[in-house]
Amino acid sequence: MHNLGLSYKYSSEYVQAENTLIEAIAVWEKLRVGLEDRESYRISLFETQNITYQALQQVRVAIQKYPEALEAAEQGRARAFVALLSSKLSRDSLQINPKLREPSVKVQDLQNIARNQNITIVSYSFIKQETIGSNQLALSSGDIYVWVISPKGLITFRKLDVYRWELEHKKLLLSIIEELQRNLSKPNGRIPNPPPTLSPEQLDNIPDELKSLYDLLIKPIEEFLPSDPNAQVVFVPHNALFLIPFAALRDQSGRYLIEKHTISYAPSIQILEYTERLRLAPKGKNFLIVGNPTEDLSQAEQEARDISNLQKTEAIIGKEATKQAILAKIADAQIIHLAAHGTFDSEHGLDSAIALANNKLTATDILQLNLKAKSVVLSACNTAKGKVTSDGVIGLSRAFILAGTPSIVVSLWSVPDAETSQLMVNFYQNMQSSSDRAKALRNAMLATMKSYPHPRNWAAFTLIGSRD
Structure with missing residues (x-):
């Protein structure tokens, strides 16, 4: 057929x-x-x-x-x-013996999600070419379709001209995404000594991919995005587009997308409905805040202490943060914050993990849990990564949502230690005045940007799922 x-x-x-x-x-x-x-x-x-x-x-x-x-x-x-x-x-x-099935998809249901949650949804579909000639750039990476659903349910469609864009840049889209990841990532994860602050002249030249990707992915639809920077925009990436930090994409005037919009993400539009239902489920009572389990990240340790002080609780620090200690507390936690080293596995996504004092907490471990957390923050390297499939990214973020968490903050690359700590503490300070995590993360990014303007220092973290 x-x-x-x-x-x-x-x-x-x-x-x-x-x-x-x-x-x-x-x-x-x-x-x-x-x-x-x-x-x-x-x-x-x-x-x-x-x-x-x-x-x-x-x-x-x-x-x-x-x-x-x-x-x-x-x-x-x-x-x-x-x-x-x-x-x-x-x-x-x-419900007794619920049948595991794939719920049907109807356009009206997708429109209702945008209406009910008062959000603008931007959904991409990256249809890759099956074969690309090694010496023929004219055979492009494929087609990209994008739909924008307004808070009133209006659907707008654009087909992006990937072919012309790749000819102009003399590179395939997938190669440019890989280069961007290399330019933004730190080689050894959370590093205690931050790089010097870049001058405006240096910043204008680094990295060029952020402007070119804005031209491809955002410029054709920017007229359909809300003018109010506090209005919620949810991006639904696809395939390799999951690896793009949309918050850091820059228009030709130099403004980052996060300066113009409040941004969050979802693996699919339907997932937004289910994370909203998870948000309304009963939540735990305790806080699980972990810092520097491997005892080599001083800023991560201070980050955990500062956040625990804000939450009026105790953090689990250093060698005390064993896998057994974490698993004993995680099931009844309403807030989970792990400031540690993270690893990802692009072939076996469920082996992606957070490093603890004596072992790793893997995505496989998390899938066995039944969590009551209203939010999880993985303040570590590469926690948004894993195996990229048509079913989404198989890794830590997916595992935490399937375990019952409606909202998770994860990172797209190896993040620096000091800058990440500043961003995270600011994020929780913002949460004290508003329950909106997307706005809290946006404001934390904007504040960190002032001290550390290079996007590698503030743009790695993405909020997936529920915003409240």
């Missing part, structure tokens, strides 16, 4: 192509039934099936059925993630 649908597509017989691809997807979804307790199998199978969802998007875009193309894009991402969250919430609601 998939191949027949492609044949219709290449013959420009789009109605037949759409109907046939819809039939193919119905078969794919039946094949995923029975893998309820085997998430890795579901994700692996979904990877092989995802080209059908992408083909359906392309067909619907060709016949200008843009809202329906968004529906197909949402169907083609985070399906195992959504099914697992749906199952967890059903169990928590005391």
Whole structure:
């Protein structure tokens, strides 16, 4: 059915192509039934099936059925993630033997999420080319579709001109994203000695990728973004776009996106509905604040002490922060803050971990937990990373949400020690006057930017999920 649908597509017989691809997807979804307790199998199978969802998007875009193309894009991402969250919430609601299934996707439901949460949603779909000639830049990385859903539910669509953009920059998009990561990342993680503050002249030249990515990803849709900097904008990246720090993208005047908007993220639009339901579930009573378990990050230790003072609680510091000690307290914590070293595994995402005094707390460990936290902050390196799949990033952030956390703050690269500590303490200070985490993180970024203007020092952290 998939191949027949492609044949219709290449013959420009789009109605037949759409109907046939819809039939193919119905078969794919039946094949995923029975893998309820085997998430890795579901994700692996979904990877092989995802080209059908992408083909359906392309067909619907060709016949200008843009809202329906968004529906197909949402169907083609985070399906195992959504099914697992749906199952967890059903169990928590005391439903007997809930059937683990992938909830249906309807355009009206996606619009209602934007309306009910009063947010602007920006959803990207990165449809990569299957093959790219080694010496032929003309064969671009692929197509990028972007939809903007306003707080009133209005849907706007744009197809981004990746081909022309890559010709102009003489590099593929994926190569530019990799270069950006290298330019922003510290080689050894949280480093005690910060680099000198850059002059405005130096800052204007570093890194150029932030302006070029703004031109590609934001400029075509900026007129549809809210003018009020306090209005919430939720980005739903896709594929390699998960690795882009949208907050640090710069327009041609030099303004960062975070200066113009309050930003958070989600693996899919539907996930926003489930994290909102997680937010309303009963929460724990205690605080779990951990600092410098490996005893080589003095600023991380001070960060934990400062935050525990703000919260009027005690932090677990240094060698006391063993895996056993953390697991004994984590289940009943309403706030979890881990200031430590982080590692990620791009092949086996569930091996991504936080380093504790005597062991690692891995994503696999977290999936076994039933958490009552309203927020988790992983003040460590690379905690937003893992294995990038069509089902999202398999790693620590996904594990914490599946364990029951509606809101998590994680990092996109190896962050410096002193600057990160300043940002985190400022974040919790902001939280004392407002429960809005997205606004608190934005204000913390803006404050840290004044002291340490290079984006590597303030732009690594992203808020995923619920903003309150």
